[in-house]
Amino acid sequence: MTAKGREQPRAAVLLTNGYRIRLVTNVLRSGERQSIHVKLSFYFQRHFQKHSLTLPALPLRARRRALGLTQAAVASSAGISIPALRNLEAGRGAIGSLARVLPGLDLHWSWGTGAAVGPALAERRRAAGLSQSALAIRVGCSRPTIHALERDLTGRFETLLRVLAVLGVRTAVRELPRARKPGLVPMRNAPERDRVMTPPALAAAIIAHFADRISGQMLDPARGAGAFYDQLPEHLDRSWCELEDGRDFLDWETAVDWIITNPPWSKIRAFTQHAMTLADHIVWLVPIVNITTKARLRDLRDHGFGIAELVLIDTPRDWPQSGFQLVAAYLKRGHAGDWRISRLDALAQD
Numbered sequence: 001m002t003a004k005g006r007e008q009p010r011a012a013v014l015l016t017n018g019y020r021i022r023l024v025t026n027v028l029r030s031g032e033r034q035s036i037h038v039k040l041s042f043y044f045q046r047h048f049q050k051h052s053l054t055l056p057a058l059p060l061r062a063r064r065r066a067l068g069l070t071q072a073a074v075a076s077s078a079g080i081s082i083p084a085l086r087n088l089e090a091g092r093g094a095i096g097s098l099a100r101v102l103p104g105l106d107l108h109w110s111w112g113t114g115a116a117v118g119p120a121l122a123e124r125r126r127a128a129g130l131s132q133s134a135l136a137i138r139v140g141c142s143r144p145t146i147h148a149l150e151r152d153l154t155g156r157f158e159t160l161l162r163v164l165a166v167l168g169v170r171t172a173v174r175e176l177p178r179a180r181k182p183g184l185v186p187m188r189n190a191p192e193r194d195r196v197m198t199p200p201a202l203a204a205a206i207i208a209h210f211a212d213r214i215s216g217q218m219l220d221p222a223r224g225a226g227a228f229y230d231q232l233p234e235h236l237d238r239s240w241c242e243l244e245d246g247r248d249f250l251d252w253e254t255a256v257d258w259i260i261t262n263p264p265w266s267k268i269r270a271f272t273q274h275a276m277t278l279a280d281h282i283v284w285l286v287p288i289v290n291i292t293t294k295a296r297l298r299d300l301r302d303h304g305f306g307i308a309e310l311v312l313i314d315t316p317r318d319w320p321q322s323g324f325q326l327v328a329a330y331l332k333r334g335h336a337g338d339w340r341i342s343r344l345d346a347l348a349q350d
């Protein structure tokens with residue numbers, strides 16, 4: 001029988017599990033006898049409600065940039081690929097990958113922490129008077145997907161964002177709260193870490209570490225409250241810059257022998273490039289990733305510099321914590337050999 005027909009939707013029923021049943025008739029006419037067959041079909045279809053949701057804010061990229069970190073550095077520290085990180089910054093990918101990225105950016109989920117983060121989502125759902133099935137319908141996913149999220153936050157990041165939107169959560173992640181000590185870590189920074197002052201004991205320990213090599217003219221190019229400058233050996237000729245006191249290091253032109261400080265990390269490239277035109281010896285207190293990216297190493301090579309030593313340092317307790325190793329990086333003109341790795345005496349940091 002050759003048959004031609006057109007499907008006509010007749011009725012649809014929406015089920016609570018997110019599926020709908022559609023009744024469709026198809027009138028088939030065949031041959032000269034014009035016999036008519038009516039075919040009834042039931043379709044079970046996943047019903048996606050076409051809500052346009054305002055997704056929660058996701059300040060991942062802004063946060064990374066505020067910390068002066070490259071995608072490569074964050075991805076490698078989290079153990080994920082750069083494309084995976086790009087996806088996350090665009091609001092896509094596996095929640096598990098995002099969970100590995102958050103600590104390095106000093107971020108945490110906005111509605112809960114630790115193992116309770118899934119159950120905390122369930123509590124919010126119940127507070128909103130929604131069953132798992134009802135939430136699934138509004139999000140456009142299956143009930144098991146909601147179940148997995150509420151169990152241990154397994155699933156896709158894009159689904160989580162829609163769940164949060166339905167539950168009225170406006171931002172997916174927040175900065176870690178931490179005790180801040182006035183004078184060392186300001187309440188507001190732009191970019192945040194550029195105004196984090198070094199504990200004087202740590203600055204003293206770093207100076208002591210290099211003391212037998214230091215000679216000639218010294219410059220602290222970003223004095224801040226003076227943790228380094230005030231403790232430089234007094235018999236040496238010392239100078240300083242500090243933007244907030246009207247002396248921009250990037251305008252400084254006098255050559256010196258040594259430059260040493262905790263610089264503004266978001267300006268590390270400009271600072272390093274300029275410092276290499278002024279001095280043969282540079283010591284920066286920075287996260288290791290800021291000074292060892294391919295671009296930074298290329299800059300060093302292009303200026304005839306190399307990393308002579310990386311002094312590993314525990315992040316001061318009052319500072320924003322992150323997964324990145326803090327170092328005093330000794331950059332030396334003409335150094336083409338190995339990187340010496342050492343560790344600052346832990347006692348000296350207390």
Ligand SMILES: C[S@@+](CC[C@H](N)C(=O)[O-])C[C@H]1O[C@@H](n2cnc3c(N)ncnc32)[C@H](O)[C@@H]1O
Nearest residue numbers: 194196197198222223224242243248249262264
């Ligand atoms: C991370 S803080 C560290 C301050 C100090 N070196 C210390 O170890 O406590 C960086 C400092 O660099 C200053 N700064 C930022 N840009 C600068 C520039 N272009 N020239 C001089 N200082 C600058 C900031 O005002 C801030 O005080």
